[in-house]
Amino acid sequence: MPSTPSTLGDFTVLPISIPPLPSFPKPTTHYLYLRHNNPKIPTPNDSRSLFLTNCPVDSTDLHLRSLFTSLVGPGRFESATFEDERKDTAHKLSPLDAAVPVNAVHLLRAHGSTKKRKREEEEDVERSKEDEAARLPSTWARPLRKSGSTAVVLLADEKSVEQVLKACAKLPKTKKYPEWGAGVANKTPALGSVWLKQHNRLCYPDPATLQQAVDAFSAVFARREKEAAEIAKRLRNEPDEDGFVTVTRGGRNAPASRSEAEEARKKMIERAEKKRQEMEGLYRFQLREKQKEEQEELLKRFEDDRKKLEAMRMKRGKFVPEA
Numbered sequence: 458m459p460s461t462p463s464t465l466g467d468f469t470v471l472p473i474s475i476p477p478l479p480s481f482p483k484p485t486t487h488y489l490y491l492r493h494n495n496p497k498i499p500t501p502n503d504s505r506s507l508f509l510t511n512c513p514v515d516s517t518d519l520h521l522r523s524l525f526t527s528l529v530g531p532g533r534f535e536s537a538t539f540e541d542e543r544k545d546t547a548h549k550l551s552p553l554d555a556a557v558p559v560n561a562v563h564l565l566r567a568h569g570s571t572k573k574r575k576r577e578e579e580e581d582v583e584r585s586k587e588d589e590a591a592r593l594p595s596t597w598a599r600p601l602r603k604s605g606s607t608a609v610v611l612l613a614d615e616k617s618v619e620q621v622l623k624a625c626a627k628l629p630k631t632k633k634y635p636e637w638g639a640g641v642a643n644k645t646p647a648l649g650s651v652w653l654k655q656h657n658r659l660c661y662p663d664p665a666t667l668q669q670a671v672d673a674f675s676a677v678f679a680r681r682e683k684e685a686a687e688i689a690k691r692l693r694n695e696p697d698e699d700g701f702v703t704v705t706r707g708g709r710n711a712p713a714s715r716s717e718a719e720e721a722r723k724k725m726i727e728r729a730e731k732k733r734q735e736m737e738g739l740y741r742f743q744l745r746e747k748q749k750e751e752q753e754e755l756l757k758r759f760e761d762d763r764k765k766l767e768a769m770r771m772k773r774g775k776f777v778p779e780a
Contacts, residue, residue: 460629461488461629462629463625463626463628463629464626465490467492468490468491468492468510469490469491469492469622469625469626470488470489470490470625470629471488471489471490471491471625471628472486472487472488472489472628472629472634473486473487473488473489473524473634473635473636473637474486474634474635474636474637475487475513475636475637475638476636476637476638479649480649486634487511487513487637488511489509489510489511489512490509490510490511491507491508491509491621491622491625492507492508493506493507493508493618494506494507494508494609495508502611504615504618505611505612505613505614505615505617505618506609506610506611506612506618507609507610507612507618507621508607508608508609509521509607509608509609509610510605510606510607511605512539512602512605512606512607512608513602513637514601514602514603514604514606515601515602515638515648516539516602516606516608517599517641517645518536518537519641519644519645520637520638520641520645521534521537521608521610522534522537523638523639523640523641524635524637525610525612525621527635527636527639528620528621528624528625528635529617529620529621529624532613533612533613533617533620533621534610534612534613535611535612535613536610536611537608537609537610537611538608538609538611539602539606539607539608540602540603540606540607540608541600541602541603541606587673587677590669590670590673591670591673591674591677592670593662593667593670594659594662594666594667594670595659596656596659596660597655597656597659598646598652598655598656598659599645599646599648599652601648
């Protein structure tokens with residue numbers, strides 16, 4: 458049987474031993490691939506982060522903590538962020554932001570920056586509590602990952618990263634692979650039939666819990682919509698960067714967004730400029746002045762060219778042909 462390579466391209470190979478399960482009563486070996494984390498957008502923690510790919514489908518934060526503890530000892534692992542969690546964080550809207558009208562969300566975000574930092578932090582905490590109260594309960598006791606998914610592991614320092622890579626490089630020689638899920642069986646919800654039974658049960662939550670979430674959502678939705686309407690009303694009399702007060706379309710209850718008003722102002726300026734250009738040359742004295750300016754410019758260029766030619770002749774000297 459060929460030996461397991463320690464590296465594969467830029468990745469370091471980390472073989473792990475998966476113990477037998479009732480569904481597959483044989484031990485097997487799974488391969489994780491690690492390298493230094495080099496994202497397109499750098500972050501302050503890149504130097505002490507590792508990028509993992511080909512994560513098992515049952516991966517959790519506890520599984521990776523147990524794995525890295527078996528490699529370099531306790532106290533080195535801080536956290537793990539999986540691929541689906543990163544995408545959710547980047548693109549996910551809270552249930553309130555997803556339901557509030559788009560103009561209201563933009564207004565609340567764009568004009569909430571004038572508040573003091575302490576007040577902003579307090580509002581962020583309150584907002585997270587409101588979003589959590591308005592969120593419906595989950596129907597899964599434990600998530601599963603996609604096959605071959607990725608994760609970013611944050612370690613204590615740069616030295617820990619190098620120690621992990623060195624420990625992984627030694628594993629193919631010793632053949633003592635770390636066991637996947639060692640010591641976490643009682644700390645995470647079980648999979649299999651128990652997991653599916655829990656899902657069936659969680660699909661029918663307590664009606665009181667559902668009603669509480671709906672009531673919290675409706676109350677915060679109404680309040681944020683009112684705040685957005687007040688901001689839009691105040692912006693009607695707010696001058697722009699040029700000092701103009703833009704007249705917006707719509708009544709008091711339905712003001713236009715600032716982007717639409719700005720676009721209308723640009724179109725009005727373009728129409729005025731086009732009309733001004735069309736009016737040029739309407740009178741004879743304007744045509745005469747324009748022709749006179751063109752003639753003067755032509756004479757000036759002619760004189761410049763003549764002076765250049767004379768300078769070139771003086772520099773070149775008189776040409777004397779050979780006898």
